[in-house]
Amino acid sequence: MEARKPSPTFCPKCGGSFVAFDRERMTLVGYGVVRGHVHDDNCLLRGYMCAVGHMTAISRRRRARCCDWRGKEDCECHPYKKCEEWPDVVVVTGKTVL
Numbered sequence: 001m002e003a004r005k006p007s008p009t010f011c012p013k014c015g016g017s018f019v020a021f022d023r024e025r026m027t028l029v030g031y032g033v034v035r036g037h038v039h040d041d042n043c044l045l046r047g048y049m050c051a052v053g054h055m056t057a058i059s060r061r062r063r064a065r066c067c068d069w070r071g072k073e074d075c076e077c078h079p080y081k082k083c084e085e086w087p088d089v090v091v092v093t094g095k096t097v098l
Helices: none
Strands: 018-021 044-050 055-060
Antiparallel strands (some): 044 055
């Protein structure tokens, strides 16, 4: 299998900043409880849009709150490796970029 590219922090089609994202979605694969807490490796996905209107699906890597467990870095449900944190979004109001 070909190595996947890291999640983009800018639009992969035009290089522009992301200006919006849609709601967070999650896959629904069952995961069990480990040592009293959940290691849930379902994919968290968001669709990001640049100012031109290009859409890009990005997934964030899961982690447990009470231990150093990290979810898998890669899977087949999106085109890029998972990011550690969601990309920044530039807020656009009229023609002013904040």
